[in-house]
Amino acid sequence: MFRDLIGVSTFDRDEAENSGKDPLFVRAIARSVMLLSAFETARQPLTLNELSGMSGLDRSATQRIVHTLQALGMIERDDQDRGYVPGKRVLTMACSSLRLNSTLQKATPILLELRRRTRERVDMSLWDDTRLIYAMRMPSKHEVFTATLTGNTVPVYCTAGGVSVLARLGDDEIADIVHRSDRTPFTPDTIATLDQVMQMVTAARQAGYAVAVRQLLRHEIALGVAVMNRAGRPVGALHLAGSLDEHSAEEFASRFASLLQHAGQTLSSML
Numbered sequence: 001m002f003r004d005l006i007g008v009s010t011f012d013r014d015e016a017e018n019s020g021k022d023p024l025f026v027r028a029i030a031r032s033v034m035l036l037s038a039f040e041t042a043r044q045p046l047t048l049n050e051l052s053g054m055s056g057l058d059r060s061a062t063q064r065i066v067h068t069l070q071a072l073g074m075i076e077r078d079d080q081d082r083g084y085v086p087g088k089r090v091l092t093m094a095c096s097s098l099r100l101n102s103t104l105q106k107a108t109p110i111l112l113e114l115r116r117r118t119r120e121r122v123d124m125s126l127w128d129d130t131r132l133i134y135a136m137r138m139p140s141k142h143e144v145f146t147a148t149l150t151g152n153t154v155p156v157y158c159t160a161g162g163v164s165v166l167a168r169l170g171d172d173e174i175a176d177i178v179h180r181s182d183r184t185p186f187t188p189d190t191i192a193t194l195d196q197v198m199q200m201v202t203a204a205r206q207a208g209y210a211v212a213v214r215q216l217l218r219h220e221i222a223l224g225v226a227v228m229n230r231a232g233r234p235v236g237a238l239h240l241a242g243s244l245d246e247h248s249a250e251e252f253a254s255r256f257a258s259l260l261q262h263a264g265q266t267l268s269s270m271l
Helices: 027-041 048-055 059-071 088-099 102-118 160-166 171-179 194-207 249-270
Strands: 075-077 084-086 121-128 131-138 153-155 210-213 220-228 234-243
Touching (some): 027 084, 048 059, 059 075, 102 121, 102 131, 102 249, 131 160, 131 234, 160 194, 160 210, 160 220, 160 234, 171 194, 194 210, 220 249, 234 249
Antiparallel strands (some): 075 084, 121 131, 131 153, 210 220, 220 234
16 A cells, blocks of 8 residues: 655644643644644545544534634635635745745755756755655656645655755664654655665765655655754755656766755755
8 A cells, every 4th residue: 555645744633732831822723723734634625524533623613713714714615615725825824934934045046056957856845853845846847746846745764855864863863753754655665664764874874965766756766965054953955856767876866966965065054
């Protein structure tokens, strides 16, 4: 059983309730965020009952929150009136997040130059625990739909960018991340064990970049380098992806790895 690229969720039903004794924590806002988070793994518009079940809220609370969010443009009915989807205001908020992110501002000219020189897909992701969030995407001439979406998420343990991030962490932290990850495979070649992850991490540490072949898509090869902050912690990764119909893994890495490494080092030096 394989999974598709709908994203990796860090959704936790209990998160909105476990505020402890924090006097500033607003539980109503937390519940609204948890309801919106239900869309992260949705494959179609969601009904009230589905939103209630996925968010862990009772139907009455779900109905009130959905009504409020719909009035504010954060949720809307889909075009065929099958259920609810995130509203257009979510897109403008995402734009604000990207526009005001200083790391992405600095990364933009670097990625544009890398895309110009390689003519392959170039991405930048931000590290978020067990997953990477694609924040910038510059597609090549042949892409699947999900590979063009900003905000899509992928696992850390089996992706080139993710392994490049893991390679900058201690072994105990790597093991913790892998053990907490959903390791349902995407392809017959997707790695699934800590030993396999550590083999890729060791190779990335030695080479200075990570290579992932047929991990998310059957015909894809990807390279990844970590983006580091001044404290020496990874904040994300740069990715370069191509098709195995056009390149062998060895040839792709030989042609482009040094360019990707230079881009990653340049960006890291600016943070």
